[in-house]
Amino acid sequence: MQAESKKINKGLLLTILIFGCFLSTLNQTLLNVALSSLMDVFDVTATTVQWISTGFMLVNGILIPVTAYLMKRFTTRQLFLSAMLFLLIGSITCAAAPSFSVLLIGRMIQAAGAGIIMPLLMSVVLAIFPVEKRGSAMGLLGLAMIFAPAIGPTLSGFIVEYHSWRWLFIGLIPLVLMVIVLAFKYLVNVSETSKSKLxxxxxxxxxxxxxxxxxxxxxxxxxxxxxxxxxxxxxxxxxxxxxxxxxxxxxxxxLLNLAVFKNKVFTLTSLINVLITMMMYADMILLPIYLQKGRGFTPFDAGLLLLPGALVNAFMSPVTGKLYDRFGAKPLFIIGLLFIIPAMWAVTDLSQSTTYTYLMIRTIGLRIGLSFITMPLNTAGLNALPRQLGTHGTAVNNTVRQIAGAIGTAVVITIYTVQATSHAATVMHSNPSTTPELLKSLASMLGASDAYYFMMILAAAAFVITLFMPAKSKMMPEKKAAGSSKEGAPL
Missing domain, CATH: 4.10.860 (DNA Excision Repair, Uvrb; Chain A)
Known part of the structure; x- marks a missing residue:
């Protein structure tokens, strides 16, 4: 594999894969700001509409365990092209959806493609980069993966406000076709296949x-x-x-080798991964709902508020990748959580007087914190594993993240819905003359504040787990394992 990897044009290979991953990630977060509008278009509740996100993540989470098998059975080209075709078919289905049910089916077809791309990309990085350069490589991946959610909400808000929501999907179709053409022409295989049984x-x-x-x-x-x-x-x-x-x-x-959890570092990073992902995905959905339902902001305003923080997050990703290579994971996690915990506390008392600027600064703080954690978290967990467990570590990592994101979103939206209903009943009891518009606004704000209390507790729990992480000098068994286990299965 080492000799083979030298012949590979790493830059071209990663560019094509990152472009596909960018579109997949953009597609995943594109509808977050549009959920409030879709509630009105299809006449569904917040609990129903959140299936647009949780359904997507669930299909991802279900499919990812199978990717360890798929990566043994099929080549890099076959898997990547299949993933992009799923994304294309799903986008066409969503663009033409006459009802919420068809839209949801289209999203799940898209998710089948997205579920393959992320583990494939991480496995390629493990295969073609030595352990001491993976932090920087993952940082570059993070730039693409985080830049998509950075522009997604603003782009989505603009389209929903000034055009039809269908253009969210129509616009993706030519870009996905472009990636398919590039992959046909330039994508090479970095994996060796074997006849595995599913x-x-x-x-x-x-x-x-x-x-x-x-x-x-x-x-x-x-x-x-x-x-x-x-x-x-x-x-x-x-x-x-x-x-x-x-x-x-x-x-x-x-199908999913749970022996990876025998490694202490991998287990700790997985626990932190669960908590961070629950907060990250839930915040991306809850904040736009609060801004639109609680404060009356337009979808474009809501998307624009998220843009500066997400851009900071994206451009810090390569920097934190290099910092990881130099200092290890633990100090970065601690710094990140010291930004995240105050950012969650800052929105536990939302009101009509909470300013747009205040929320934007808070979101920038949150995103700075996340940039110190997201990609170093994946790199630290995978670097701690011996080479032969690399693909299984990637599959477990991504499964954990998608399931955690789906459950976190479902739990936080459930807390928001239950608490908003409860607060609405309390307000009506104490002041029966409250107008329906004001009642809806107050209930939304109070429900969102309660949901953020829950997310602050998750952040504090992640900080406690981080304290048990070993220092950098104790986190590099991969070099020994790579030297002593030449028989390890190729990635």
Whole structure:
């Protein structure tokens, strides 16, 4: 693999993959600002419309465990082109969607493509870059991956306000076609394939388990936490997921190799990953809903507010990648969380007098914190693993992130919905003459404040876990493992 990697034009290969990843990530976050408008267009509630995001992440989360198998069975070209075709078909379906159900189906087809791209990109980096240069390489990936969410909300807000929401998808179609043409012409393979057998039972168990858990969390918003359907769904989902985990541990050729969790650093980074992802995705959806439903801002205003922070996040990513290579993960995580915790606390008391500038500065602070954590988190966890577990580490990492993002979004929107309903009842009881518009605004603000209290607790928990991370000198077993295990499976 080392000899082969020298012949590869790394710049051209990464450019094509990053362009595809950029479109996939842009597509994932493009609708966050548009959710409030889609609630009105299709006459659905916040709990229903959030499935546009959670459904996307769920399909991602279900598909990602299969990518470890797919990357053994198919070449880089085959997987990348398949992913882009899914993105193209899904975009066409969404653009023509006559109803919310068809829109949701289109989003899930898009998600099938997105679920392949991210693990594929990370595995290519592991394959063609030595361990001491991966922080910088991941930082460049982060620039592309974070730049997409940076421009997504503003672009989305502009399109929704001045054009039809359908242009969010129509605009993607020519760009995806361009990537497909470039990939056909220039993309080369960096992986070696083998005739692996797919464990269909494991795929079914992971799909049913994760699906039931997410459905339970999402349904709590409309049915309540004490509802029998919610409790039974969550219990059944947890049981099936436990069976999936037991099967993976006992299998000689697991779909998702859970042996990666025997590594302390990987386990700690995975726990931090869960908490950070829950906060990041939930904030990207909750803040635009608060701005539009609670304060009456336009979708474009809401998107514009998120832009400076996201741009800072994107351009700091290569810098924090280099800092990671020099100082290791622990100091970066601590610095990042010292930005994130105050940023969450700053929005636990939202009101009509909370200014647009205040929210923008707070969001910049949050994004600075996230830039110290997101890409170094992935790099630290994967670098700690021996080479033969690289693809499984990537698959587990991405599965954890997508499931955490989906559950985090569902939980936070559920808290927001339940608390907003409760506050509306309290306001009406104390002041029955409150107008419907003011009632809706007050309930939205108070519900969002309560949801941010929950997110601040998640940030504090992540800080505590970070304190158990070892220093840089104790986090580099990969070099030893790479030298002693020449028989490791190629990525």
């Amino acid at each position: 464990d269909v039972v494991s795929v079914l168990l992971s799909t049913i388990g994760f699906g039931l858990i997410l459905y339970g969390f999402s349904s709590a918003g409309s049915k309540g936490w004490s509802d029998a359907v919610v409790i039974l769904t969550l219990a059944a989902g947890a049981s099936v997921t436990a069976l999936f985990c037991i099967r993976q541990i006992k299998s000689d050729d697991p």
